[in-house]
Amino acid sequence: MIRVTDVIKRYSSEVAIGPVDLAIEPGGIIALVGPNGAGKSTLLTMMGRLLGMDGGSISIAGHDVARTPSRELATIVSILRQENHFITRLTVRQLVGFGRFPYSQGRLTPADEQIIDRAISFLDLTGLEGRYLDELSGGQRQRAYVAMVLAQDTEYVLLDEPLNNLDMRHSVAMMRHLHDAAHTLGRTIVIVLHDINFACQYADRLCAMKDGRVVAFGTPEEIMTSEVLTDVFETTVEVIDGPRGRLAVYY
Known part of the structure; x- marks a missing residue:
């Protein structure tokens, strides 16, 4: 709790x-x-x-x-703030992949990739995963950030x-x-x-x-x-x- x-x-x-x-x-x-x-x-x-x-x-x-x-x-709790400072030359998939950093330390495993796939699909971003963040609308970026948080795979x-x-x-x-x-x-x-x-x-x-x-x-x-x-x-x-x-x- x-x-x-x-x-x-x-x-x-x-x-x-x-x-x-x-x-x-x-x-x-x-x-x-x-x-x-x-x-x-x-x-x-x-x-x-x-x-x-x-x-x-x-x-x-x-x-x-x-x-x-x-x-x-x-690995217990993940958080998304109101203010998101994004790097424009980052793709949606790269951003969501950051959610796995506490586990992979930047070296993504096949299991990590599966979790990233699931988070991207969950937020209906599959068709956008190769796009850079500055090519997205504000709403699409917001969904990508939520996908990153879900990819962190925390209970809270x-x-x-x-x-x-x-x-x-x-x-x-x-x-x-x-x-x-x-x-x-x-x-x-x-x-x-x-x-x-x-x-x-x-x-x-x-x-x-x-x-x-x-x-x-x-x-x-x-x-x-x-x-x-x-x-x-x-x-x-x-x-x-x-x-x-x-x-x-x-x-």
């Missing part, structure tokens, strides 16, 4: 995240939701050790994130707004791919999402954050209520029963 205990991140005397306490059982998709500045991305990047903590501890599958050697941690996957740059069709396809990865491949995927309706439709649990703290955690049925969402987002939200589940109406 992922266990977050008394975690604090201070940016100034007036701006801080936490203390955050959270226990995420393994399996399925867990969506971090909430307004801008709530601390979702900060919490996610601390889970992935891309940002240090000023207090508290985080453990993933029993491993202390702050103390586990990087190479060992990279952290994704910060993976729907960035994706249109409606590819956003739906991406969430279906991630749902399949969680439930078919047995991954635990923690994902930052801005669209509460996408979160309700595809996530197994929702973690609502506000002002740097977790204010609600539970199933979509428990979190997707007018009272909870109106409080979290500080705007009037009406929750209605749609054809495929609950929908938040806020416009």
